[in-house]
Amino acid sequence: TQLLEQSPQFLSIQEGENLTVYCNSSSVFSSLQWYRQEPGEGPVLLVTVVTGGEVKKLKRLTFQFGDARKDSSLHITAAQPGDTGLYLCAGRGDTNAGKSTFGDGTTLTVKP
Amino acid sequence: NAGVTQTPKFQVLKTGQSMTLQCAQDMNHEYMSWYRQDPGMGLRLIHYSVGAGITDQGEVPNGYNVSRSTTEDFPLRLLSAAPSQTSVYFCASRRSSGAPLHFGNGTRLTVT
Numbered sequence: 001t002q003l004l005e006q007s008p009q010f011l012s013i014q015e016g017e018n019l020t021v022y023c024n025s026s027s028v029f030s031s032l033q034w035y036r037q038e039p040g041e042g043p044v045l046l047v048t049v050v051t052g053g054e055v056k057k058l059k060r061l062t063f064q065f066g067d068a069r070k071d072s073s074l075h076i077t078a079a080q081p082g083d084t085g086l087y088l089c090a091g092r093g094d095t096n097a098g099k100s101t102f103g104d105g106t107t108l109t110v111k112p
Numbered sequence: 113n114a115g116v117t118q119t120p121k122f123q124v125l126k127t128g129q130s131m132t133l134q135c136a137q138d139m140n141h142e143y144m145s146w147y148r149q150d151p152g153m154g155l156r157l158i159h160y161s162v163g164a165g166i167t168d169q170g171e172v173p174n175g176y177n178v179s180r181s182t183t184e185d186f187p188l189r190l191l192s193a194a195p196s197q198t199s200v201y202f203c204a205s206r207r208s209s210g211a212p213l214h215f216g217n218g219t220r221l222t223v224t
Contacts, residue, residue, distance in 0.1 A: 009152070033212055042116070042202050042215025043155070088154065092210065099145075099170065100213060104154040 003027070004091055006103035014111050016078050021106045023089035024071045030092055032072045033100070034063055037086040046074075079110045114138050118203050118216035125193040125223045133188040133219050135203030141214070143206045144186040145170070146178065148199040149218075155202065161186055162209075193223045 004025045013019055023032070031050040035043035047056050049065035049072060056063045060083075062075040076083055086107050090100040119134045137144065145160035147170075157170030161180040175197060177189040186205075190197060200220050204213040 006154075031210060035213075040217065042204070042217050043213075044215070045212040048212055090155075090213070099157060099160060101157075102147075102155040104152060 004089055004101055004103035006087075006089060006106050008106060009104065010107050010109075012109040012111065013079055015080055017110075019076050019079055019108070021074045021076075021087055021108075022071070023073070023091075023103050025091060026070065027091070027093065028069050030069070032065055032069075032089060032091045034072070034074055035088045035090065037088060037105075043086075043088055076108075079108075081110045081112050084108055084110050116203055116205055116214050116216035118201075118219050120219060121217070123219060123221050125190075125221065127194060127223060129193050130189070130191050131193065133190075133201055133203075133221070135186045135188065135216060136184050137186075137203075137205040137214070138184065139205060139207070139214065140183060141205035141207050142183065143209065143211075144180065145204050145213070146176070146186070146188045147202045147204065148172065148197075149202060150199050158188065158201075190221075193221075195223045197221065198223045 007022045033048045034046040037043040047063045052067045052069045054065045060077045064073045086105045088105045089103045116137045142163045146158040147155040156172050159178040161167045167178050200218045202218050203216045206213050
């Protein structure tokens with residue numbers, strides 16, 4: 001079983017601060033996705049990264065896939081209260097019939 | 113486009129009762145899956161299907177059955193509910209093995 005560890009588990013910051021969330025594994029993934037989940041709803045895709053070393057930007061969010069495709073990070077610049085939510089990373093291996101393995105999530109609270 | 117629809121949204125069962133959680137998608141996705149989400153444990157895969165007539169077990173299949181008679185529907189059955197099955201259940205679908213998951217809004221199940 002491929003495992004994904006996310007850190008930190010909880011993060012509470014003030015509006016305007018920067019933060020980074022990490023997603024690490026000992027396994028290689030063919031692709032990795034980041035999702036955001038709000039209370040009472042299902043996770044919603046933010047981004048997919050597939051190439052080692054890849055960096056993708058989505059407004060104030062920057063996603064990076066490690067060179068070895070074993071880890072990823074999500075950096076948020078100038079966080080806003082609307083960024084509050086549960087952030088989940090999910091990796092897919094090459095030979096697991098398309099199954100995704102999820103990390104335990106990072107709960108982010110941005111206080112105004 | 114409704115996406116992935118789950119019913120019911122909330123359910124309370126007594127130990128030993130049975131029920132079926134419904135999931136339907138209107139995106140003609142071949143791949144469908146069921147996850148459970150518990151505090152601090154992220155999303156764990158229960159069962160999945162890569163197409164009509166094909167199902168397979170995920171990480172935590174015990175106590176759950178599934179069937180996939182049509183592309184659109186993927187019901188999850190609890191034959192004899194146990195308190196350990198208290199959780200939030202999410203159904204998800206994807207277009208292909210490398211595509212992102214589309215989630216329903218979940219069913220919150222409590223077993224007393």
